[in-house]
Amino acid sequence: MRAAVLHAPGDVRVEEIGDPTITAPTDAVIRVSAACVCGSDLWPYRGTEPIQAPMPMGHEYVGVVEEVGSDVRTVRPGQFVVGTFVAADGTCEICRSGYPSSCVNRVFMAQVGTQSERARIPHADGTLVATPGTPEEDLIPHLLAASDVLGTGWFGAVAAEAGPGKTVAVVGDGAVGLHAVLAARQLGAERIIAVSRHEPRQKLAREFGATDVVTARGDEGVAAIKELTGGLGAHSVVEAVGTQQSMQQAIRSTRPGGHLGFVGVNHDVTLSGEELFFSQIHLHGGPAPVRRFLPELIDLIWQRKIHPGKVFDLTLPLDRAAEAYRAMDERRAIKALLRV
Amino acid sequence: MRAAVLHAPGDVRVEEIGDPTITAPTDAVIRVSAACVCGSDLWPYRGTEPIQAPMPMGHEYVGVVEEVGSDVRTVRPGQFVVGTFVAADGTCEICRSGYPSSCVNRVFMAQVGTQSERARIPHADGTLVATPGTPEEDLIPHLLAASDVLGTGWFGAVAAEAGPGKTVAVVGDGAVGLHAVLAARQLGAERIIAVSRHEPRQKLAREFGATDVVTARGDEGVAAIKELTGGLGAHSVVEAVGTQQSMQQAIRSTRPGGHLGFVGVNHDVTLSGEELFFSQIHLHGGPAPVRRFLPELIDLIWQRKIHPGKVFDLTLPLDRAAEAYRAMDERRAIKALLRV
Numbered sequence: 001m002r003a004a005v006l007h008a009p010g011d012v013r014v015e016e017i018g019d020p021t022i023t024a025p026t027d028a029v030i031r032v033s034a035a036c037v038c039g040s041d042l043w044p045y046r047g048t049e050p051i052q053a054p055m056p057m058g059h060e061y062v063g064v065v066e067e068v069g070s071d072v073r074t075v076r077p078g079q080f081v082v083g084t085f086v087a088a089d090g091t092c093e094i095c096r097s098g099y100p101s102s103c104v105n106r107v108f109m110a111q112v113g114t115q116s117e118r119a120r121i122p123h124a125d126g127t128l129v130a131t132p133g134t135p136e137e138d139l140i141p142h143l144l145a146a147s148d149v150l151g152t153g154w155f156g157a158v159a160a161e162a163g164p165g166k167t168v169a170v171v172g173d174g175a176v177g178l179h180a181v182l183a184a185r186q187l188g189a190e191r192i193i194a195v196s197r198h199e200p201r202q203k204l205a206r207e208f209g210a211t212d213v214v215t216a217r218g219d220e221g222v223a224a225i226k227e228l229t230g231g232l233g234a235h236s237v238v239e240a241v242g243t244q245q246s247m248q249q250a251i252r253s254t255r256p257g258g259h260l261g262f263v264g265v266n267h268d269v270t271l272s273g274e275e276l277f278f279s280q281i282h283l284h285g286g287p288a289p290v291r292r293f294l295p296e297l298i299d300l301i302w303q304r305k306i307h308p309g310k311v312f313d314l315t316l317p318l319d320r321a322a323e324a325y326r327a328m329d330e331r332r333a334i335k336a337l338l339r340v
Numbered sequence: 341m342r343a344a345v346l347h348a349p350g351d352v353r354v355e356e357i358g359d360p361t362i363t364a365p366t367d368a369v370i371r372v373s374a375a376c377v378c379g380s381d382l383w384p385y386r387g388t389e390p391i392q393a394p395m396p397m398g399h400e401y402v403g404v405v406e407e408v409g410s411d412v413r414t415v416r417p418g419q420f421v422v423g424t425f426v427a428a429d430g431t432c433e434i435c436r437s438g439y440p441s442s443c444v445n446r447v448f449m450a451q452v453g454t455q456s457e458r459a460r461i462p463h464a465d466g467t468l469v470a471t472p473g474t475p476e477e478d479l480i481p482h483l484l485a486a487s488d489v490l491g492t493g494w495f496g497a498v499a500a501e502a503g504p505g506k507t508v509a510v511v512g513d514g515a516v517g518l519h520a521v522l523a524a525r526q527l528g529a530e531r532i533i534a535v536s537r538h539e540p541r542q543k544l545a546r547e548f549g550a551t552d553v554v555t556a557r558g559d560e561g562v563a564a565i566k567e568l569t570g571g572l573g574a575h576s577v578v579e580a581v582g583t584q585q586s587m588q589q590a591i592r593s594t595r596p597g598g599h600l601g602f603v604g605v606n607h608d609v610t611l612s613g614e615e616l617f618f619s620q621i622h623l624h625g626g627p628a629p630v631r632r633f634l635p636e637l638i639d640l641i642w643q644r645k646i647h648p649g650k651v652f653d654l655t656l657p658l659d660r661a662a663e664a665y666r667a668m669d670e671r672r673a674i675k676a677l678l679r680v
Contacts (some may be wrong), residue, residue: 093572094596102596102620104572232433232444247613256442256626266613273587275611276603277626281444286596286620331664 003116004321004338006055006081006336009047010320010329017056020120025071027088029061030081032340034144035115036312037321037328038085039174040265049280056113057321059085059145061236063340065128066118074125078136079307081128082298083121084179084290085109090126101128101216101287108287115321117340120148122134129294131300140299140304141337146297149335150289150308152263153179153240154297159189159261159270159284160236164188169214169225171250173201175311176263178208180238182308185209186300189236193228194250195221201334222252233258239285241268256280263288312337341587342626343456344678346395350669352662357396360460365411366429370403372680374484375455376652377664379514380424380605385665396453396663399425400487401430402480403459403680405468407672412464420475421468422638423461424527424630425449425488430466440466441627453660456551457680463486470666472642479641481649481677485519486637489675491630492603493580497527499601499624500521500576504528509554509565511590512580512604513541514652515675520578520603522648525549526640529576532567535561535589542649557578558585562592572610573598579625581605596620603628652677 003017020029035058040275043049044057046117065079075081085108088100095103107122121127135143153176162168162184170180193212194205202213206283214224222228226233233255239247242264251271254260262285300306314323316332317340324336355523359472375398383389384397398498405419415421417583426448428440435443461467467586488601493516502508502524510520513536524532525548533552534545543554554564566573573595579586591611594600601624616623640646656664657680664676 093570097597099597099620137583168404230433242613242617244613257439259436262617266617269613271611271613271616273582273584273606276611276623277582280439281624283616283623284621286617296628 001116002318003113004049004057004318006044006057007053009045012045012057012240012325012335014319014321015337017116020118022067022069023120024122025069025257026074026123026125027069027073028065028066028075028128029118029119030061032061032063032114032116033120034140035061035137036144037324037336037338038148038267039176041203041325042329043265043267045329056111056116058115059109061114061119062144062147067305068124072124075128075130079300081141082146082294083109083128084151084294085175086287087122087127088291089123090291095126098289098292099289104126108186115338117318118279126231126291129298131298135304142301142307143298143335145308145311146294146301148290148298149175149311150159150179151175151293152288153238153289154183154293156180156238156240156261156285157183157261160238161259162187162189162236166191166235167191167193167229168238169193169195169234169253170238170240171195171246171253172264173198174240175206177206178311180240181205181210181306182208186306193234196209207310220250221249224255229255235259236261237264240264240288242269244269247271251275252279254279258282259284259293261285311335315339341457343453344392344397344658346384346397347393349385349391350351350664352385352397354659357456360458361411362407363460365409365463365617366411366463366465366549368405368461368468369407369416369458370461371458372401372454372456373481374550374680376484376676377668377676377677377678378488378539379516381665382669383607385669395550396456397450398455400458400484401454401459402484406458408464413483415468415470416466419470422486423449423456423468424491424634424636426627427462427467427656428631429463429551436612437446438627440631441629446493446526453508455658455678457644457658463521466631469638471638472674475635481652482641482647483638485651486641487646488630489651490519490637491633492516492628493578493611494523494633495630496520496601496603496625497611500578501599502529502576505514505530505628506575507531507533507534508576508578509516509533509593510578510580511586511593512578513538514661516603517578517580518544518674520580521550521646522548522646526646528668533545533565533574547650558663561589565593575599576601578603580604583608584608586609591615591619591621592619594619598622599624613634632672651675655679
């Protein structure tokens with residue numbers, strides 16, 4: 001089958017690799033309908049994260065089940081499924097407590113690769129959720145978004161305890177940040193401040209529910225958010241970047257007793273214990289437990305109540321994956337969808 | 341009046357200073373019945389924290405109201421009161437949300453000093469809580485504990501979401517850690533693991549409700565806690581020291597999705613964003629909002645249901661404050677009470 005493979009920083013090629021097969025009775029093999037390029041794919045692409053090349057890429061996917069192992073109970077061949085970016089057994093104590101992304105038997109799908117014609121999905125029962133039927137074509141991007149970026153933004157908003165009466169600030173205007181805005185709106189937040197300096201992203205943030213836009217970053221961004229919140233900071237802040245500057249901005253934008261949901265994968269970030277102590281904020285984040293939210297997200301999408309797929313502003317066939325990576329890397333695209 | 345004053349690291353003297361007076365209509369002046377030496381007093385005493393000598397010491401206190409300003413409504417002269425270690429107005433948005441220790445008008449009592457015959461208490465209404473009557477002599481140490489160490493340990497356990505069905509680990513066997521054990525028991529925790537290598541403190545931890553004791557520190561301590569919790573870590577961890585090692589032990593002892601309440605004042609602690617991200621824990625702490633818990637704590641003490649004053653294993657008159665500091669510094673005493 002054909003798959004996007006990273007050979008070296010900046011060098012993604014679509015080439016033939018071996019077909020996936022069922023290797024454990026809990027596996028499924030799916031035919032991928034659509035995959036996409038994630039902000040976190042750019043870390044190895046940019047060489048910021050060490051790579052073991054050649055490395056099959058991708059961890060976001062929707063598709064049709066082709067084959068299941070003998071222990072799989074909840075999905076069957078022919079069903080259209082949305083999968084999560086971490087495969088989880090669904091049965092361990094951590095999964096049952098709502099944290100499948102920290103499952104004791106988890107497999108990061110990024111280590112498997114889903115920017116390909118087919119994919120093996122470990123722990124199919126804990127990882128895949130079938131849609132109510134075969135989706136109409138226009139629903140596919142929205143469902144694909146649920147696989148990671150929507151689920152991750154949603155978790156950020158939940159971890160930040162966005163809800164009625166709350167002012168929510170979102171640091172980061174990538175797909176995850178924009179979906180955190182959407183989630184905060186769905187969760188009933190009163191006011192939603194998007195931090196963005198890119199006009200098209202600001203526009204989408206407003207469409208998703210942002211009431212205010214702050215363009216400043218760092219300490220100036222903090223000051224702007226404080227000015228909008230009576231000098232106190234936001235009740236809820238979602239961090240959706242993962243850099244030192246964005247984490248600091250997010251921490252300092254949260255009021256004492258407030259909640260910071262951090263879902264940008266942290267890279268080389270160092271936090272001061274003293275600052276966290278005296279900030280008196282709640283901090284929670286990590287790889288999003290998307291499986292917890294997936295049934296609800298699929299339902300909202302199926303009913304056409306939310307349209308998260310609007311973050312895809314570039315659609316290309318799988319064979320042109322290299323172009324998709326370049327566009328994301330150069331920030332010409334918010335998020336690129338790959339049709340398979 | 342006489343007061344304990346720090347002149348230089350290791351040099352505490354009890355000497356005459358000016359009597360406190362009402363300086364704002366929200367002030368009260370109290371006659372201090374008892375004060376004590378806190379683990380956090382040892383930071384400037386040891387020179388770890390810069391001092392502006394001479395510096396009146398202390399921030400824990402109980403006593404009798406002598407005089408109140410014209411705006412004070414909830415306490416009156418003659419009442420016995422327990423005060424919190426942060427004075428708070430009780431009316432700002434942060435106070436009303438349950439975080440008086442981050443009040444926008446807060447005054448750290450450590451900047452005022454309470455190891456003295458009298459003390460001026462700013463924001464009396466938001467800071468002092470009157471007991472139901474004049475306490476019997478034997479209740480005074482228990483009430484004094486509520487002023488900081490009990491309230492702080494209690495907040496740690498609340499921030500760690502200690503409760504029924506939970507396994508709670510407490511890192512630190514000072515007064516705050518021991519009170520976190522007591523709080524976890526009161527909050528209904530199923531299993532309470534105290535981390536302590538000092539036999540008398542282990543004994544008190546067990547008396548307060550610890551079901552297990554771990555003596556190892558650092559990564560060995562983490563391994564010991566994991567072994568007691570099916571390899572997962574505790575649901576709830578309270579950090580009550582504030583050093584790099586204890587914070588790391590606490591983070592690594594918390595299971596994914598679990599809660600870490602950190603109440604040891606952090607000094608020179610650096611946390612890895614990556615580690616926090618992938619740990620997927622909840623982190624919350626800071627200076628404890630003791631005022632939130634004080635009515636309940638006073639009630640439990642008044643009914644003799646809890647005996648937090650047992651942490652005082654050294655009682656001296658105020659004039660011998662220097663001895664009390666030395667005993668705490670050398671870990672000969674868990675906590676020293678000063679009778680005034």
